[in-house]
Amino acid sequence: MNLGNLNLDGNIFLAPMAGITDIPYRRIMKRYGAALVYSEMISANGLIRAGHKTRQLMLSSTEEQPLGIQLFGNDPDTMAEATREATPHAQLIDLNFGCPAKKVIRTGAGSALMREPERIGQIVAAVRKATPLPLTVKIRAGWDSTSINYLEIARLAENEGADAVTLHPRTRSQGFGGKADWTLIRGLKEAIDIPVIGSGDIFTPEDGLEMMKTTGCDAIMVGRGSFGNPWLLKNIHQLQMQLPVKKPSQLERYCTLREHYQMFIDCYGPRRAVGHMRKHLAWYARGMNGAAEFRHKINRVLTPEGVSDAIDDFFGTAGQKGLPE
Numbered sequence: 001m002n003l004g005n006l007n008l009d010g011n012i013f014l015a016p017m018a019g020i021t022d023i024p025y026r027r028i029m030k031r032y033g034a035a036l037v038y039s040e041m042i043s044a045n046g047l048i049r050a051g052h053k054t055r056q057l058m059l060s061s062t063e064e065q066p067l068g069i070q071l072f073g074n075d076p077d078t079m080a081e082a083t084r085e086a087t088p089h090a091q092l093i094d095l096n097f098g099c100p101a102k103k104v105i106r107t108g109a110g111s112a113l114m115r116e117p118e119r120i121g122q123i124v125a126a127v128r129k130a131t132p133l134p135l136t137v138k139i140r141a142g143w144d145s146t147s148i149n150y151l152e153i154a155r156l157a158e159n160e161g162a163d164a165v166t167l168h169p170r171t172r173s174q175g176f177g178g179k180a181d182w183t184l185i186r187g188l189k190e191a192i193d194i195p196v197i198g199s200g201d202i203f204t205p206e207d208g209l210e211m212m213k214t215t216g217c218d219a220i221m222v223g224r225g226s227f228g229n230p231w232l233l234k235n236i237h238q239l240q241m242q243l244p245v246k247k248p249s250q251l252e253r254y255c256t257l258r259e260h261y262q263m264f265i266d267c268y269g270p271r272r273a274v275g276h277m278r279k280h281l282a283w284y285a286r287g288m289n290g291a292a293e294f295r296h297k298i299n300r301v302l303t304p305e306g307v308s309d310a311i312d313d314f315f316g317t318a319g320q321k322g323l324p325e
């Protein structure tokens with residue numbers, strides 16, 4: 001499929017997730033078939049003030065390409081300037097109009113903008129002029145159940161030059177509660193001419209296919225379902241191709257985890273990798289015998305060697321122990 005002038009290998013994407021979709025995560029998901037991956041959301045303000053930490057969020061490896069960089073902010077000029085900064089580091093720019101986090105809302109950004117359609121129009125117009133890259137926007141259904149306005153916002157974005165719209169069909173006040181209302185994705189597909197990307201509650205390969213079929217969306221985006229489960233993306237693709245869906249073998253799970261851990265070490269150094277790895281280890285262990293005990297154990301592990309041993313002990317078998325890192 002195409003997003004603007006960008007030709008993609010498929011239509012299963014990895015959702016942008018702050019605190020999750022860093023370089024190692026994106027590399028793993030790319031390997032398992034994500035046709036497009038996004039950075040964590042990046043503050044436009046932070047970028048143009050040249051904050052070192054903010055700039056680091058733009059780093060990537062060529063393996064991840066095509067990469068979308070997602071920006072959030074509330075001021076059209078600032079967003080345009082940040083876009084100019086981000087453009088050399090990305091193959092696509094995405095604008096976040098859906099984040100429900102209080103610290104983002106307080107600045108008038110993220111889903112707070114769903115209450116200011118005019119400003120969204122100004123931001124998209126300013127950013128459109130600032131980059132030749134494909135431009136997408138990510139929205140929610142509205143601020144709350146009394147102000148569902150995703151159609152209005154999406155049409156505005158389309159008129160101002162956006163190349164696609166991603167909809168997570170929950171309101172800001174819903175947060176992550178209730179169920180994502182996929183009928184809204186269908187409504188959006190009928191209302192605009194640019195591609196629609198559906199997001200929300202894809203936890204199984206069947207969910208992925210069902211969203212595509214029932215909404216007619218052009219692409220889907222997998223978020224929480226990918227936690228500890230990169231195979232989900234691959235298996236949605238398998239289903240799409242009418243090929244068998246396969247659970248990962250123990251060896252595959254073990255090797256993927258080891259690789260993920262090594263990528264954390266390369267990216268953050270061994271000490272920081274320990275902290276980063278904990279939540280992922282817990283996710284990879286979900287549903288396995290003894291997972292609760294394992295979680296408890298890794299929360300007390302403090303050294304890189306401790307993490308390595310925990311992976312070998314829980315996920316490895318005698319034959320796999322000692323595989324090169």
Ligand SMILES: Cc1cc2nc3c(=O)[nH]c(=O)nc-3n(C[C@H](O)[C@H](O)[C@H](O)COP(=O)(O)O)c2cc1C
Pocket residue numbers: 015016017018019020040041070096098099138168199200201202221222223224225
């Ligand atoms: C931990 C976490 C962080 C997220 N961060 C972002 C973000 O930075 N930008 C964004 O547009 N959406 C963000 N989202 C929303 C996801 O992109 C996605 O739209 C949402 O989780 C619904 O999809 P899912 O049910 O597949 O998780 C985040 C979601 C989670 C769970």
